Amino acid sequence: MSIRLQNIAKHFANTQALEPINLDIHEGELVGLLGPSGSGKTTLLRIIAGLENADRSPQPGKILFGDRDVTNVHVRDRRIGFVFQHYALFRHMSVYDNVAFGLTVMPKKRRPSNGEIRARVFRLLEMVQLQHLANRLPAQLSGGQQQRVSLARALAVEPDVLLLDEPFGALDAKVRQDLRRWLRRLHDELNFTSVFVTHDQEEALELSDRVVVMSNGRIEQIDTPDTLYRAPKNRFVFEFLGDVNHLEGRVRDGVLTCGDAHLNVDLPDGDEELLLRPHEVRLAEEPSAESHLPVTITAISPVGAEVRVELEADWLAKPWLATVRHADFERLHMRRGQRLFAHPRQWHRFKEDAKTPEQQARVA
């Protein structure tokens, strides 16, 4: 079922948690709401769920599930599944009773028979691979298991949409990875419409069909993970989606200068700030005709597919981070304290004053 938000805004006392927002989520889509804390993403999710009311003035917003206007429909009648960050399992009920809860509280007319409830609960427990723990209490389960129970519980009532509030936030890294893939598979199998909240860019980019990037109660950009990463609309999105190196300086006659460092750029004269991703920094022993950016290696972390190298220089306000292939790392015999030259492969620039933020990327 598709979700359509029109003009949804929210105030808490005198602070604006959400500026008027419009958002369309297609049927069967898995959408991530991504943003730093305080960006309004959880508030937005709770408004979709009906746990929070959107502002009615100055003008009332609208929430549609498919063709159904649910703006004034109570949470319990919205037919949503909600998964809480800290699971919120009923602590005095067994795993079985937790999952069965939504079915047992249905009005008599719609409530399935006891046998059917039992069959359905066990089918769900099997799906989350927990049928052997049906009689345990929540406190006797690990965090990952509890989160799977809470997912089964939400799915038991066959909701129109599934809403997840930082579903993996409280779990350790390895379990989080596994659960993420598992949720993606489940989503593809059952094909429900889901919205989840996260502050973890990697999680949002890996899991979502589309990502909604939010900050300060505003939507900054809505796009597929790929477009988002390659073509961020503004500086906030660019900086939030990964590590960023800054190069500030003054351009004169096509050369940007910063202390004893300089770089050829085809920009008009004036103050400039260029942004580079760690993988856009190449390291070499010599400067080139294009650039002269002397740096010193201060830290090396050889873990993973690439080596992460931290760079410092007196012309840099903040250290740079570069990712280097293991082959290059060995070829240059990199070690701490070594002096090298950085060569930007590409850089980005956002004009703050322009109405439509402009990104420039060029290959150096």
Added chain:
Amino acid sequence: MRRIGDAPLVRRLLIGAALLLSALFLLLPLVAIFAQAFSQGVMVFWENVSNAFTLHAIGLTLVIALMTIPICLVFGVALAWLVTRFSFPGRRILQTLIDIPFAVSPVVAGLIYLLLYGRNGWIGGWLDSHDIQLMFAWPGILMVTIFVTCPFVARELIPLMQAQGSREEEAAVTLGASGWTTFWRVTLPNIRWALLYGIILTNARAVGEFGAVSVVSGAIRGQTNTLPLHLEQLYQDYNAVGAFASAALLALIALLTLAAKAGLEWRASRREAYT
């Protein structure tokens, strides 16, 4: 390495002092009550207890306690729910107001009720013209008992409900549960031990209350005398055995209450160890 204060001599001294003080101030008086009550034999004790006035005082005391508990229960749960699940202007002030009955001397509370609801009081005058008598009758005793006991249940529930948060209730509602179902199946099971504990404290105080009740009851034997008031009258009449027989009954109720409380705490600690 030894922990601070763990020297054998220090330990023995502290434990010894604690035991001695407990014996002197807690155990000995308790023993004395029962010793005095039975000092002239079981038969005399029994005569005093089965005295019509004593029986009436016991009955009145228990009826007042039984009426107080459900009222305080509903009041306490509603108040705790309000304070922990909603935010509204004046919430903090309300939380402070809950403690007034603890802060005010019970005698003062009794006097205020007398002033308001007595025949010459502000509200009492109007009530009197409609032939309703609250003071110097059982409704007055009930009113002041509720006043002094109403914070117990709320005081027990508020910290617990604050710590538990409202997430489970929200989860229940997203699953389609009505407010009533949510309360019975989610909220109540989570607070049941604290609730029972609050009831036990309420009961103990309701049975033993003297100050406030003595002001508003009029202490008419066989009519508005509760057990603590009756005890005091017997003592003033130099009927030591009678007074101590009543005291023994009150002490017995207190002991039973304590046993119930200890039993609940034991169960709660076992539950924690289990989960």
